[in-house]
Amino acid sequence: MxxxxxxxxxxxxxxxxxxxxTQLPADVLEGLQKARDLETVPRARRLLEIILENARQAQEEGMPxxxxxxxxxxxxxxxxxxxxxxxxxxxxxxxxxxxxxxxxxxxxxxxxxxxxxxxxxxxxxxxxxxxxxxxxxxxxxxxxxGAGSENMSRTAMLKPAEGWAGARQFVVETVRIANANPCPPIIVGVGMGGNLEKACFLAKKALLRPINRPHPDPKIAEKEAELLQAINQLGIGPQGLGGDITALAVNMEVYPTHIASLPVAVSLNCHSTRRAVVKI
Ligand code: SF4
Structure with missing residues (x-):
């Protein structure tokens, strides 16, 4: 003891x-740098440069x-x-x-x-x-x-027959509805299974996983990649002004559920995804 x-x-x-x-986590910084290098729309690329410059200044000056x-x-x-x-x-x-x-x-x-x-x-x-x-x-x-991204969260209790196609559609639709409100490029946390509160908790917990670490189960990692591709095809882009990169990553967590349920929760986080981990 x-x-x-x-x-x-x-x-x-x-x-x-x-x-x-004051300091963006290393994986989020890396994700933003990668996004800036991949983005083909000049205005969107410039916005990503500004977001990175903001992160640099915040860290150097100890500002939020x-x-x-x-x-x-x-x-x-x-x-x-x-x-x-x-x-x-x-x-x-x-x-x-x-x-x-x-x-x-x-x-x-x-x-x-x-x-x-x-x-x-x-x-x-x-x-x-x-x-x-x-x-x-x-x-x-x-x-x-922040509330800008939190307010764009959505949860659905889908019918099991709606399956992955229904869940996928719900996640992508959530990002489409959110548009510029959660300050893209976003990180998308998805919780699937359990019950109402478990799905919401999982969607949030998914956001705690570094974005350069896909889910350890290859089948779920495949779904994360599929969702990311579909979301980036929306063309919302950095700060909603159009571009290739709407999301940096999709992190999904799953849990067993009831035979008659298919809960899906989506938690969006902005480019300012902040987390700090301490071990005692
Ligand atoms: S960057 Fe994040 S915390 Fe800041 S206003 Fe946008 S959504 Fe809110």
């Missing part, structure tokens, strides 16, 4: 929200990549041999978010109530997903996500 003080988790979250908001510094989701993979000590882990995570957003001078975007819209002032509460894993490690992924 390993004892981990929640203070360490607070400190890790506090640093990670700053890293995530985007004014929308997002709602923070924190995914914790908690080894079941770990005992958390020193307080409540949810409070520690929120304190980490609070301190990190204050130190980084990041915009606080959370409102206390969906209808009265009063800002909580410190970008808390975060949304926390806790998963138990084997071993003694704590892996924390901090994932701030």
């Amino acid at each position: 390993r004892i981990v003080d929640v203070e360490k988790i607070k400190e890790a979250v506090s640093k990670a929200v700053i890293t995530a908001n 990549l985007c004014q929308d510094t997002g709602l923070v989701t924190v995914h914790i993979e908690l080894g079941q041999e770990v005992h958390l000590d020193g307080g409540n882990v949810y409070q520690a995570i929120n304190q980490g978010v609070r301190e990190g957003y204050k130190a980084g001078y990041f915009r606080a975007s959370m409102v206390k109530d969906p209808l009265n819209r009063i800002n909580t002032g410190d970008n808390t509460p975060a949304i926390v997903h806790l998963e138990l894993t084997d071993g003694e490690e704590v892996v924390i992924t901090v994932f701030p996500k």
